[in-house]
Amino acid sequence: MFKPLPVAIGLRYLRAKRRNGFISFISLASMLGIALGVAALITTLAVMSGFQREIRDRMLQMVAHATVSGYGEPIHDWPSAVSLAAADPRVAGAAPYVETETLLSASRKQPAIVRGVLPGEEEKVSVLGEKMVRGELDSLQPGSFNIVLGKELAQWIGAEVGDNVVMMTSEARSTPMGALPQLKRFTVSGIFEAGYNEFDRGMAFVNMRDLQRLQRIGDGVTGVRLRLHDMDQSWDVAQDLAARIGGPYRVSDWTSENANMFRALKMEKAIMAVLLSLIIAMGAFNLVSSQVMLVTDKQADIAIMRTLGLTPRAVMQVFMVQGTLIGVVGTIAGVIGGIVLTLNLEVILLGVEKLFGVVLLPEDVYYITGLPTELQATDVVTIALVALAMAFLATLYPAWRAARTPPAEALRYE
Incomplete structure (x- = not known):
């Protein structure tokens, strides 16, 4: 199957066993960070949407x-x-x-x-x-x-x-x-x-x-x-x-x-989304670190590709492909994990209550005794797009740095 050369090299780098295992660890950590942030954001927004729906339905029964x-x-x-x-x-x-x-x-x-x-x-x-x-x-x-x-x-x-x-x-x-x-x-x-x-x-x-x-x-x-x-x-x-x-x-x-109440609920959901997005941003920063270290580790390879005729733009695309794929895998894992966690959140809550012998939402304190959730497709798509955008932006600087690598300087001590 035909693949553009930058894509083929980027995929090869992603699968290859690296000399520096610490780089692989940081790449894995950034992938897990993105996945964790996406899953946490999907679950949290689903719970907040569920509470908003529950409050609205109870209110509209009387209003x-x-x-x-x-x-x-x-x-x-x-x-x-x-x-x-x-x-x-x-x-x-x-x-x-x-x-x-x-x-x-x-x-x-x-x-x-x-x-x-x-x-x-x-x-x-x-x-x-x-x-x-x-x-x-x-x-x-x-x-x-x-x-x-x-x-x-x-x-x-x-x-x-x-x-x-x-x-x-x-x-x-x-x-x-x-x-x-x-x-x-x-x-x-x-x-x-x-x-x-x-x-x-x-x-x-x-x-x-x-x-x-x-x-x-x-x-x-x-x-x-x-x-x-x-x-x-x-x-x-x-x-x-x-x-x-x-x-x-x-x-x-x-x-x-009830405009004030709905505005407050909407603002609370928006602020929570921004705060939890920092988890995804943390994974993206880890991705920047891993890609910068990878570029440093591959100085000789970059120089050889440049001498064989690969343009700086193509070199930049190689590392952008690799970093973006890490973000894509992390986002997909986070979306799947977030959906599964949301759909089983009530069961998990009951399990935690039985395991530790506590009641997390007692009836004599809270009007809503369960944990209502509402998984909205727009929220899931928005979160996934934000995560992919952060991962893509995280690859730009390392890829630009790779494209500016002088072949002669990189090969001088090889």
């Missing part, structure tokens, strides 16, 4: 994909808005809600967001009913003044099912003693656990009619929450619905309402 709300004023024509949304084929469900910031008090006090919902309609936009660990969501009947608390919130204020909780809202009422905050006693009829701290620690639910009565807004609501078949269309669908309802309405979707 509407899109919301249409009034600018500080309640929406009174919400039945027509719900009807218009339900008629849209892109909408899977729509439900009204009333929301306010409160201070809940039992044995201790804790600020929380209280959302008034209709139990029969809420299941169209969230899985709150499925997340109940004690009690039932249907207990939130009009006039019952029952309340459903998040698990962490209930523990923090010291409330259980059947206990009374005092809700204090920011809406003041006029009395002979002046303006006083609204106070209302609710009975805890259920506790839910969403597996997401923002909801379990800071959310409570009551019947929408009870909260309307407490806020004195008549039949008005804060807004309409939407669940879509394709959550990526949330902004466009909400804009269309607001335009059809008419009037100035505020539109938001799940990405804008």
Whole structure:
């Protein structure tokens, strides 16, 4: 099979037994360094992507994909808005809600967001009913003044099912003693656990009619929450619905309402990728060292090839081929190792726990007890290309130095 001369010589050098075994050791170390860096980067990014997916899925179980709300004023024509949304084929469900910031008090006090919902309609936009660990969501009947608390919130204020909780809202009422905050006693009829701290620690639910009565807004609501078949269309669908309802309405979707969290997760993943790339860079630096030592070791061979007519460019290509192949082998080994490690990470975690008798992710500390992973093809390809680019760049200086070797000086003492 025909091979270009630089490629053939480079492959021959790669397979040949070298006089200096230390050079072979450094070449092997650089190959292993690249493989280790690639495998570690693939596994780490897969774990971070898995955690991001888990957090997003848990959040979206409780958060509407899109919301249409009034600018500080309640929406009174919400039945027509719900009807218009339900008629849209892109909408899977729509439900009204009333929301306010409160201070809940039992044995201790804790600020929380209280959302008034209709139990029969809420299941169209969230899985709150499925997340109940004690009690039932249907207990939130009009006039019952029952309340459903998040698990962490209930523990923090010291409330259980059947206990009374005092809700204090920011809406003041006029009395002979002046303006006083609204106070209302609710009975805890259920506790839910969403597996997401923002909801379990800071959310409570009551019947929408009870909260309307407490806020004195008549039949008005804060807004309409939407669940879509394709959550990526949330902004466009909400804009269309607001335009059809008419009037100035505020539109938001799940990405804008949680933009800070998603930006933080994305930045954390990017920073981790940069830091772990230093492992690959370390392997590339080792590759530079091994190639420089190889060029020094092959001074006589380079001089002979030059006298036989090999051009400086061809000499440079010989050593570039050899160094690049080391990078290619290391990258392929790292990609295979990273994929295998990622796919078996849960089994490895269980094995480590059994071997040392420890629980690495205890249920009473972490919301996510397993180790979720999501192997993304774009991440694997990007990591492989970065590793190959580093390996290629690492060969340039040694190859350039080999091309500048003077034949006469190299052969003077041979």
